Amino acid sequence: AIISGQVLVTTCMFDNPKKLLDKLFEDEAVQQRMALIAASTNSYRRLMSQDVARLSDWNEFVHKNYELRPKRPVLQRFEFETKPSAAGEEEDSSKEPKSHRDLTIRSVIDLHAWNSARWKGVVYADLGPVRAPAMAFMFENREAATKIFERWRARFGERDVEEEIYLTIIRQLPDQNPNHYLVFIASKQPDLSAYQSGQGLAIASRSMTMEPNDSANIDRFLTGYHRCGTYVLMPAILQAGQPPELLFKLGIIKRAINIKLAAHISPEDIEGLALRQRGMMEPLQQDSDFDE
Structure with missing residues (x-):
């Protein structure tokens, strides 16, 4: 190595040092490289009277200094005054959440995929007397429909053991x-007792009105379901x-499906979302914008 124009020789252990040195001097031209480095340093020193150049050498040419700009803008926070509540007045726990942190979203619905898939209805399949019946959601877009069920299987597996996908058939619709x-x-x-007072909950949903001429298909499906205790949920193109x-x-594979009459659904039931959207039940102020 060369430090300030001087050659510093270090020793290392090699199996064949003579072979190594011959290679360095003959093939790598190490002697010429060392001479070039030494000559370059000596020439710079003769010209500039110093070994290396430094930024401080240019201080005499600096006319104005500038402070470094911060990497991100600094936002000034303002505290808004709030009116104190009247004596003895209780806070309203039904107020809307003040921030997104107070809002919990539960969804098995991939909104983008469902919008792209174009859900058109439901078809039932009888797979035999000893096999569970099938309930298939019919979609027009194969790619989006496949994505919906592939993601479900990735999240819940081939068996929805925890019944995360909540399904209800609502019969005897009013008028x-x-x-x-x-x-x-x-x-x-979810278990609402685990949520704090004032904490918002949004649940995405989908619903569709089926208008068959008779009830033969759904009755056959429900008969097979009650016989086997399970059914298969799948997509159809x-x-x-x-x-x-x-x-x-x-x-x-699923075990749970809810069969309810419209008259037995209360305003607090989650199925009330579908009835209210169709004018079959009085609307509630806290219905989520995620529900469609």
């Missing part, structure tokens, strides 16, 4: 054909002029 019914899907209802294509490989 409707007795064969018509609603299919409602959302996430499993709907194409013009062709029967629905059932995607069995994406099926999810």
Whole structure:
């Protein structure tokens, strides 16, 4: 190594030092490189009377100094005065959350995927007397429909053991054909006792009104479900002029499905969202904007 024009020789242990030195001097031209470095340093010193250049050498040419700018802007915070509550007046626990941290969102609905998939209805399949029946959501977009169920299987597995996917069939809709019914899907209802007072809860949902001419298909499905105690939830692809294509490989085995009459649903039940959206129940102020 060369330090300030002087050659510093260090020793190391090698199996064949002569072979190494021959290679350095013959192939790597180490002697010429060392001479070049030494000559360069000596030349700079003769010209500038110093070994290396430094930024401080240019101080005499500096006319003005500038402070370093901060990496990010500094935001000034303002405290707004709040009116104190009257004596003896209790705080309203039904107020809207003040920030996103006070809002909890539960969803098994991928809103973007469902919008792209274009859900068109439900089809039922009888897979045999000893096998669980199938309930298939019919979509027009194969790619988006596949993504919905692939993500469900990634989150919940081939069996929705915890029943995270909440399904309800609502029958006997008010002022409707007795064969018509609603299919409602959302996430499993949480334990509300675990939430603090004033904490908001948003649940994304989907629902669709089925309008068959008779109840033969759904009755056959429910008979098979009660016989087996399970059913298979899967996607189906709907194409013009062709029967629905059932995607069995994406099926999810479930045990729970809720069968309710519209008259038995209270305003506090989550299924009330679907009824209120169709004018079959009085609206509530706290209905979530995520529900569709």
